[in-house]
Every structure is written in structure tokens, then in C-alpha cells.
Amino acid sequence: MSVKIIAEDCVACGVCIDACPFPGAIEVNDVAVLTDKCNGCGACADSCPTEAIVVEKKEDKNAVNAADYQGVWVFIEQRDGLIANVALELLSEGRKLADKLGTHLAGVLLGDGVTELSKHCFAYGADKVYLVEGAVFKYYRTDSYTEAICNLIRQYKPEILLFGATNNGRDFAARIAVRVDTGLTADCTELAIDQESKLLLQTRPAFGGNVMATILCPNRRPQMATVRPKVMKKLEPDYSRSGQLIRYDSPVREEDVSxxxxxxxxxxxxxxxxxxxxxxxxxxxxxxxxENYYLIEQLAEVLGGAAGASRAAVDAGWVPHYRQVGQTGKTVAPKLYIACGISGAIQHLAGMQTSDVIVAINKDPEAPIFKVATYGIVGDLQKVLPLLTKKFKELKEA
Amino acid sequence: MEIIVCIKQVPDTTEVKIDPVKGTLIREGVPSIVNPFDKNALEAALQIREQKGGKVTVLTMGPPQAVDALRECLAMGADEAVLLSDRAFAGADSWATSYTLAKAIEKVGKPELIFCGKQAIDGDTAQVGPGIAEHLGLPQATYVQKIREVQSEQLLVERAIEGGYEVITVPLPAMIAVEKSINEPRFPTMMGTMKAHKKTIPTWSAADIGAEADKIGLDGSCTQVKRVFAPERKGQGEMLTGETENEVCLLLLEKLQGAKIV
Structure with missing residues (x-):
């Protein structure tokens, strides 16, 4: 264990307990003591006002020479020739990171007959596109995509590699990280470059959004992260931009794919x-x-949005699971989230509290959902929802 | 069929309350539970055992008290359980965790199936399952919402993707990470609970599984936590009121138009 508390410097103030992400890992009586729930993350050390907590880390024998790695890469997820929005959001964000580092931004595009899509990558800020084409890449599959991207990494050595935190992005990013021996941070909601070290600051929620953690990958490359959809803002595309298209002939064959x-x-x-x-x-x-769920669907439809549900509605068998928002469902961050008849259990809030504007409609004025709501309405859904649907429809038609 | 299920003991985040004054987490007295998705993984394994015969072993890495989570799995019907516990494992990120679990799986034997939950509800990374598969060089299927058929040399499964699902075949041995919607985990029986309490659960250390010291725990982790902090809470919102529902709806419309949302 490499986190140590120097007992004589500890004033038992308890600040470290608030900084610690692991419940019960620090106990403070006369002095602070680490219990066996301590994960050794060292998050407490910075918080200690008397510098009584020291973190000792062994030298990383597998550290790489960071100077050999250049460029910010974004995996361009596409299905049937359509680029996932999150990839364009990441190009927009990657552009900022690349500018801060004074390096280039590249899209990594895999598919069958997808050359055309590279123009969108350039329009959203890419300087280069690495293109891997072939029938074996027509659909995303773990084996073929992992192998092709690992080959590209070994040959071109990117400094940063970003993926959308989609089912496919999360499926193979972890395999790539293990295969090329580097770190991976899941589901980031914020990325930045540390002025001094030039390292990627990867910030993500943990414990269902109850705490935030900033993660670094100091000694290995590329620094890899998956990023939640809808968190980064998409830039206005500029179709007059162009860039360098680099075709990569992958050795992956159909028989290599399990x-x-x-x-x-x-x-x-x-x-x-x-x-x-x-x-x-x-x-x-x-x-x-x-049978009342159609009220939700109608409002969603008129707003051009999606219909979701809380765990309670899914567990009751009223709504299919793929519509569930929350910790055991989908994590979402839309511009507008309208919670109808949802009390606001922590597990639901974890999945939607980063939405830009939250409207809560509930008949119970004490419902916890009102604590995170931008606008709250206490009322009967059966009356409020049809009215809202009608009003938005009129607005749309006006 | 030899099946290994990897589980994690997690704090029951649905029981975590926020201090209304300080806005921080109240962590005292939060019970530990088996990660909900891992129960779905165990249920899937038990169903296959009932169909095809074989043995289900549950595996976890954690502090000594994680043994409680393993006992719950035994009570649900798992045949064997192994705890990986060693101070040297502490501080592991998903790279080091998946390496440790992969080494333990090699020691257990040559399973035809490894089941994981799609992610743990405390870390939410979904990285350990694919990491294990990569360390062992096995194929994988993640976000599995249905096992359609267990054939002798492959599995036919439905894998959830955004807006739908894929029907795919995965050759065995393989790592399968499951969605919550795949099944309804069974409850432990009285009999199962009694048997689980009598069962000896071995604890394996880093030396027992032959793990290399620089690949486990904090030293084996490629990532480092730099800072942990409380998220910014949105300020108290505005309650919209009016004489009639109509008035309130108009008020909301006005607000949303003002904010250029609609």
C-alpha cells in the first residue's frame, strides 16, 4: 500500500473523508486511519491541509517516451454509412485539445465503402483521416476493429485516443487498452489539458454521479477515454475544410473474426x-x-424527442427496458428532460441530472425530483400532459 | 459446462443519501450488495447449468468482507466460490483488475464460459469484462440481452446496440457480459443459504495466482486518480404556479422559449 498517513502531522480534521471516493476507507478518531476499504487511490492526499497524507508510487517500468506520441485521434463510429453524433461531438472537442497541445486532430474511420464520410470528419475539424476499408469492416465487430486500431496505434503513435461511450465504443476500447498496455477512462464528461504536464485531464462521474473524479494516464500512451454522448458540444461544420486522407490496408481477414x-x-x-x-x-x-404511457409518447413526438421511463415504470412492466433512464438503464444528457410522475430516486437522477434543463411534473410537492429541476410543476399528469402536448403542437404549427 | 461468473461487491448506491445541508454524500451505514448486473450474470450461468449440466464458480476480487457477496451467490445456487484478496491488489484500475481476474480464471481451470455483468454500479466502467477477455485472448459478446441458444461450440445471442440489437454467434470459450433485461435473478433459497454458510471459500493471494507484482493493484494501474470532488449541484429550481393548469403550461412554454429550448 502506498498511501500513508503521518500520524504526528494529522490534526484529525476529517477533510480527507470528504475527498475520499470510497465509503468507510478512512476513519478519524484521534488521528485519521486507513481501513481495508482503502483503494490506495491517493485522492485524499491533495485535500489534507497539514500534508499528513503521502502517496508513494513505484516507478512505472513500462512507461513509454511520451515525446514519441503525437496527435489527438477520434474513433469515427458509423453504422450503415451514418456517423454517430458522438463522433462529431468528439471531433469538435478534440479540435480544442489538439490546438492546446499544438498538434493535429485525426479521425479513425473503419467500414466498407465509407471514403465519402471523411469529408464530414474534415468539416468537424480533423486534419487527417485514417481510413480502413474492407468487407470485414462493414459492421462493427470486436475482433476486426480492435486489431485494426491496435495496428494503427503501433504504426502512427497517437498521444490521445477518444471513443464515444456507446455500446460498441465501450466494447472494444477496453480490449485496445489492454492490448497496447495503456490506461482507459470510461464515460468522461469533461476533458482538458493540464497546462504544466500537458497530460489529458479526464473527468468522470462515479457512484452514480454522486462524486466526480479526474483521472490521469501519466506514463503510457495513448491516453484513452470514452466520452458520453451529448456531453460535448458539436461545432458548426465547415465543409470548405479539407485534410489528409491516409488509407491503411489492414491485414485482418474474415477468418480472423470469431x-x-x-x-x-x-x-x-x-x-x-x-x-x-x-x-x-x-x-x-x-x-x-x-395505458397512460401514450401521454408521454405524444409529448415526446410533438417535441421531436424520445420517450423514456424510470426504473419503477419498467419494473412494473409498463415500459420496455431499453427505454429506462438511470443507473441501470441509459445515462442521458439532453437539452431538455421532462420528468413526469418520477419521484427522483438517486438511481434515476444519476442517469439524467446533467441535462441542460430539467422540467419536473409531479403531484407530490415534496418529491426529490424537484431538487434537481430547473422548472417544477405540481399537478396531475392526466391534465397537464395533454395540455402541454396541445400547446407545443400549436407552437410548432404557428 | 464449466462456467465462471465474475462478480463485485458494491455499495448500494440506491441507499446513498445526500446531506441536504452540505450537499455531500452520507456514506455511513450504506449496505454492501452484489452488483445487480452480476446477479443477472449468475442467473444466466445457473440457467445454462440447469440445461447442460456442469459447474458454476463465482469469483471476486475485493477486501475480506467481499466473502459475504460470494456467500449470497452460493445461496443462489453457485457451486464454488473463490475470493481474491491481497493488500497488493488494492488500488487496481480496470487494467490491473482484469489482469488479476484473468490470472485467477486460469488457475480455476479452462472454463467454456465466463459471465460478467455489463458494468458495476459504483464504477460504471464496463471495462473489466472485455479486459478479462483480452488478457485471456477469448472472444466476447457484451450488452447481451438474450441467450437464444447454447450450442455445443458456440452461443447464439442478442447483443443490444443503440436503437436495437444484433443477433450474433460467439464461439466458445467466450466472455459474455449481460444486460439487466436478460433475466430476473432468482432469490436464495433457505436450503441454499444453509449450504452456503457451510461452504469453505478459499482466499487466493497474488502469489497463489502467480500474478506479476507490477501488473496488479496500484502499481499495475495505468491510470491515476488526480482529484475527487463533489459535482456542482444545480441551484434550487423555480416552481411554476398558476390559477389553472392552462396558466402553468403557458408559463412553462414561455420559459422554454425564453431559454431557446423550443
């Missing part, structure tokens, strides 16, 4: 999927009965 895709099934819904939606209307136990 999994086979037999079928891709899209959910038939009247409304958008949650991750992509700018506006989400969600229903909870307060909708009262499954």
Missing part, C-alpha cells in the same frame, strides 16, 4: 432512441397505468 452477425434488428418506435435525443420525456410510477 463472431458472426446474423441479423441487425432496429426497435420499432415512434420516437427517437434515447442516446441521440435532444429532448427526452420520461414517465414514472406516477403515470399510474401502462
Amino acid at each position: 463472431t458472426k452477425i446474423l441479423e441487425v434488428v432496429e426497435h420499432a418506435t415512434k420516437t427517437l432512441n434515447l442516446a441521440e435525443a435532444e429532448i427526452i420525456v420520461s414517465g414514472g410510477r406516477g403515470i399510474g397505468a401502462p
Whole structure:
């Protein structure tokens, strides 16, 4: 264990307990003591006003020479020739990081017949696009995508590599990190460059959004992170921009790929999927009965948004699981989130509290959801929702 | 069929309360539970064992008290349990954790299936399952929402993607990470609980699994925590009131238009 408390310097103020992300890891009586729940992360050390906590880390024998690694890369996730929004958001964010570092920004694009998509990468700020094409890359599959990107990393040595925290992004980013021996931070909500060290500051929520942690990858490269959709702002595209297209002929063949895709099934819904939606209307136990969920869907539809649900509504069997927002469902951060008949359990708040504007409609004025709401309405959903739907419809048609 | 299920003991975040005055977490008295997704992983494993026969071993890395989580899994019906506990494991990030679990899996034997939950509710990384698969050089399927068929040399599964799902085949042995919607985990039985209490659960150290010292715990971690802080809470919002529902709705519309949301 490399975190130590120097007992004679400790004044038992307890500040370290607030800084510690692990419940019960520090106990303070006469002096602070680390229990066996301590994870050795050292987060407490900075908080200590008397410098009584020291972190000792052994030298990393596998450290690389950071100067050999240049450029910010973004994985350009695409399906059926459509680039996922999160990839464009990451190019926009990557542009800022690359400018701060004085380096280039590159998109990494894999697929079959997707050369055309590189123009979008340039428009959103990329200086280069690494293009890997072939029938074996038509659909995302763990083996082929992991191998191709690892080969690119070994050859071109990027400093930073970003992925959207989608199911596919999270599926292979962890394998890439293990294969090239580097760190990976999941689900970041904020990225920045440390002025002094030039390291990527990767900030992410933990414990269901109850604490935030800033993570570094000091000795290995690339510094890898997955980033939640809808968190970074997309820049206005500039289609007069162009850049360098670098084709990479991957040695991956079909027989190297273990999994086979037999079928891709899209959910038939009247409304958008949650991750992509700018506006989400969600229903909870307060909708009262499954047949009332159409009130949620109608409002979502007229707003051009997606319909979601709380765990209570899903567990009651009223709404399918893929609509669930919250810790055991989807994490979302739309521009507008309308919570209808949702009390606001921590596990739900964890999935939506970073939304720009939150509207809560609930008949219980004491419901915790009002604590995170930008606007609150105490009222009966059966009356309020149809009225709102009507008003928005009129607005749209006006 | 030999099956290993990797689980994690986590604080029950649904029980975490926020101090209304300080805005910080109240951590005292938060109970520990088996990570909910891991229970789905165990349930999936138990169902396959019931169909095909074999043995289900649960594995966890954690402090000594994580043994309680393993006992719960035994009570649900797992055959064996192993605890990986060693001060040297502490501070592991997902790289080091998946390496440690992979080394332990090699010691348990040659499983045909490794099940994980899609992610743990405390870290939410979803990185350990794929990390294990990579360390062991095995194929994987993540976000599995349904196992359609267990064939002799492969699995036919539904894998959730944004807006739908894929139907894929995965050759065995493989690592499968499951969604919550895959099943409804069973409750421990009286009988199971009694058996679980009598069962000896071995504790393995870093030396027991032959783990290299510079690949485990804090020293084996590529990432470092620089800072932990409380998120900014949104200020108290505004309650919209009026004589009638109509008035309130108009007020909301006005606010949202003012903020250029609609």
C-alpha cells in the first residue's frame, strides 16, 4: 500500500473523508486511519491541509517516451454509412485539445465503402483521416476493429485516443487498452489539458454521479477515454475544410473474426432512441397505468424527442427496458428532460441530472425530483400532459 | 459446462443519501450488495447449468468482507466460490483488475464460459469484462440481452446496440457480459443459504495466482486518480404556479422559449 498517513502531522480534521471516493476507507478518531476499504487511490492526499497524507508510487517500468506520441485521434463510429453524433461531438472537442497541445486532430474511420464520410470528419475539424476499408469492416465487430486500431496505434503513435461511450465504443476500447498496455477512462464528461504536464485531464462521474473524479494516464500512451454522448458540444461544420486522407490496408481477414452477425434488428418506435435525443420525456410510477404511457409518447413526438421511463415504470412492466433512464438503464444528457410522475430516486437522477434543463411534473410537492429541476410543476399528469402536448403542437404549427 | 461468473461487491448506491445541508454524500451505514448486473450474470450461468449440466464458480476480487457477496451467490445456487484478496491488489484500475481476474480464471481451470455483468454500479466502467477477455485472448459478446441458444461450440445471442440489437454467434470459450433485461435473478433459497454458510471459500493471494507484482493493484494501474470532488449541484429550481393548469403550461412554454429550448 502506498498511501500513508503521518500520524504526528494529522490534526484529525476529517477533510480527507470528504475527498475520499470510497465509503468507510478512512476513519478519524484521534488521528485519521486507513481501513481495508482503502483503494490506495491517493485522492485524499491533495485535500489534507497539514500534508499528513503521502502517496508513494513505484516507478512505472513500462512507461513509454511520451515525446514519441503525437496527435489527438477520434474513433469515427458509423453504422450503415451514418456517423454517430458522438463522433462529431468528439471531433469538435478534440479540435480544442489538439490546438492546446499544438498538434493535429485525426479521425479513425473503419467500414466498407465509407471514403465519402471523411469529408464530414474534415468539416468537424480533423486534419487527417485514417481510413480502413474492407468487407470485414462493414459492421462493427470486436475482433476486426480492435486489431485494426491496435495496428494503427503501433504504426502512427497517437498521444490521445477518444471513443464515444456507446455500446460498441465501450466494447472494444477496453480490449485496445489492454492490448497496447495503456490506461482507459470510461464515460468522461469533461476533458482538458493540464497546462504544466500537458497530460489529458479526464473527468468522470462515479457512484452514480454522486462524486466526480479526474483521472490521469501519466506514463503510457495513448491516453484513452470514452466520452458520453451529448456531453460535448458539436461545432458548426465547415465543409470548405479539407485534410489528409491516409488509407491503411489492414491485414485482418474474415477468418480472423470469431463472431458472426446474423441479423441487425432496429426497435420499432415512434420516437427517437434515447442516446441521440435532444429532448427526452420520461414517465414514472406516477403515470399510474401502462395505458397512460401514450401521454408521454405524444409529448415526446410533438417535441421531436424520445420517450423514456424510470426504473419503477419498467419494473412494473409498463415500459420496455431499453427505454429506462438511470443507473441501470441509459445515462442521458439532453437539452431538455421532462420528468413526469418520477419521484427522483438517486438511481434515476444519476442517469439524467446533467441535462441542460430539467422540467419536473409531479403531484407530490415534496418529491426529490424537484431538487434537481430547473422548472417544477405540481399537478396531475392526466391534465397537464395533454395540455402541454396541445400547446407545443400549436407552437410548432404557428 | 464449466462456467465462471465474475462478480463485485458494491455499495448500494440506491441507499446513498445526500446531506441536504452540505450537499455531500452520507456514506455511513450504506449496505454492501452484489452488483445487480452480476446477479443477472449468475442467473444466466445457473440457467445454462440447469440445461447442460456442469459447474458454476463465482469469483471476486475485493477486501475480506467481499466473502459475504460470494456467500449470497452460493445461496443462489453457485457451486464454488473463490475470493481474491491481497493488500497488493488494492488500488487496481480496470487494467490491473482484469489482469488479476484473468490470472485467477486460469488457475480455476479452462472454463467454456465466463459471465460478467455489463458494468458495476459504483464504477460504471464496463471495462473489466472485455479486459478479462483480452488478457485471456477469448472472444466476447457484451450488452447481451438474450441467450437464444447454447450450442455445443458456440452461443447464439442478442447483443443490444443503440436503437436495437444484433443477433450474433460467439464461439466458445467466450466472455459474455449481460444486460439487466436478460433475466430476473432468482432469490436464495433457505436450503441454499444453509449450504452456503457451510461452504469453505478459499482466499487466493497474488502469489497463489502467480500474478506479476507490477501488473496488479496500484502499481499495475495505468491510470491515476488526480482529484475527487463533489459535482456542482444545480441551484434550487423555480416552481411554476398558476390559477389553472392552462396558466402553468403557458408559463412553462414561455420559459422554454425564453431559454431557446423550443
